[in-house]
Structures are given as C-alpha cells and as structure tokens.
Amino acid sequence: xxxxxxxxxxxxxxxxxxxxxxxxxxxxxxxxxxxxxxxxxxxxxxxxxxxxxxxxxxxxxxxxxxxxxxxxxxxxxxxxxxxxxxxxxxxxxxxxxxxxxxxxxxxxxxx
Amino acid sequence: xxxxxxxxxxxxxxxxxxxxxxxxxxxxxxxxxxxxxxxxxxxxxxxxxxxxxxxxxxxxxxxxxxxxxxxxxxxxxxxxxxxxxxxxxxxxxxxxxxxxxxxxxxxxxxxxxxxx
Numbered sequence: 039x040x041x042x043x044x045x046x047x048x049x050x051x052x053x054x055x056x057x058x059x060x061x062x063x064x065x066x067x068x069x070x071x072x073x074x075x076x077x078x079x080x081x082x083x084x085x086x087x088x089x090x091x092x093x094x095x096x097x098x099x100x101x102x103x104x105x106x107x108x109x110x111x112x113x114x115x116x117x118x119x120x121x122x123x124x125x126x127x128x129x130x131x132x133x134x135x136x137x138x139x140x141x142x143x144x145x146x147x148x149x
Numbered sequence: 150x151x152x153x154x155x156x157x158x159x160x161x162x163x164x165x166x167x168x169x170x171x172x173x174x175x176x177x178x179x180x181x182x183x184x185x186x187x188x189x190x191x192x193x194x195x196x197x198x199x200x201x202x203x204x205x206x207x208x209x210x211x212x213x214x215x216x217x218x219x220x221x222x223x224x225x226x227x228x229x230x231x232x233x234x235x236x237x238x239x240x241x242x243x244x245x246x247x248x249x250x251x252x253x254x255x256x257x258x259x260x261x262x263x264x265x
Contacts, residue, residue: 138191
C-alpha cells in the first residue's frame, strides 16, 4: 500500500522568501507523482506530473524534482508572493485511474 | 471555459437524512471520481467511473453510493449521513486514455458537507 507523507504540515514565509517542501514515499512502485496547488475556495489545480527518477519540472517561479531511489520529491518556490498562499498536495498514481494523496503543506506568504 | 462544477458548494444535512451531491463536467472526460477529505487529512478516493463502469474502493462504506446517468454528470449519494461523514467532497475528471496511470485529474471546487 502506498503511503504519501508531506512535510512540513504548514509553513509561514515572508514575501520574497524562497521556500521548499517535501513529499516522501516509501516505495518507488508507482506510475507518476503529481503536485497540485489548492487555493482556498477554489479547485485544486495541477502543477506537475513526473514519472522518472531525476525528473525536474518548472513553471514560472515554481519547480519540482523527483528522486525515486531515495523516495522523495521537492517543490520549490522562488521569491514567494502572497498569491502563492495555498495548500500544496502531492499524489502518487498507484494504479490506473487512482491517485493517493498526502495531507498537503499549507503555505502562507505574508506581505 | 471547460470545467468541473460542483453543487452545492456548502451542504448542511441532519444526522440520518439522505443527501445528494452533484458534479458536472464540460471536459467530455471518460473518468469521474469522488474524493472525501476530512479536516487536515489527505483526500481519499471513494470511487470512480470509467465511462459507465463503476469502481468502488474496498474501504468505501456502503453508506456511500454513486450514479453517473451520462458523461457529463455524476452524483454522490450518502444514504444515512453520520457525524463522521462531515467533510469536503471533491469531484474530479480525467481523460482516461493511455491507461490513466499518468493522467492529470481536473477537480471541482468541492462541496463542504456539515452533518448536524
């Protein structure tokens, strides 16, 4: 059974700070790792899908890496802005049409 | 814009009173999902439809049922809500091609259910 852990549970940073958080998993027995951003009162929005060890993806100031050998993925935000405040969810594709989520990291960026 | 819509956004029901949550999509996706997220926990898949084929997760209580009358709509029925069923319920869709293993899922904004 896949288990997805995210840390920290919550994070407060100042505007302009760069930050990162972790998604860890005990097994590399999955098809893909997904990152989602979920702003309050909105729909979770897909950020990245990664499948291979060493994958790196970038979208603007946000980037992510995947290390399947050591069982983690990092999400980085460079120069955080208040609009980056959201819950960031990591999920593994454990089988066809099935996502197993972590509990998320709640990020608050203060002006 | 193509999207996933959930109604209502907030639902209050009484203990034991049946309630139905609805989801519609304009993406014409084959797969529709229902997730339950309790406070500060990970969203948990309840079931999904691949077209008309229903796939229930092994640990989804019998109290939860679903209907998909057509491609666009999917409903979550909670037959006898208990206090423990208070949660955010998320609907999602995906194309379902290429086996679905790397499919992006597109989410609605959720329905927050309160049980009194």
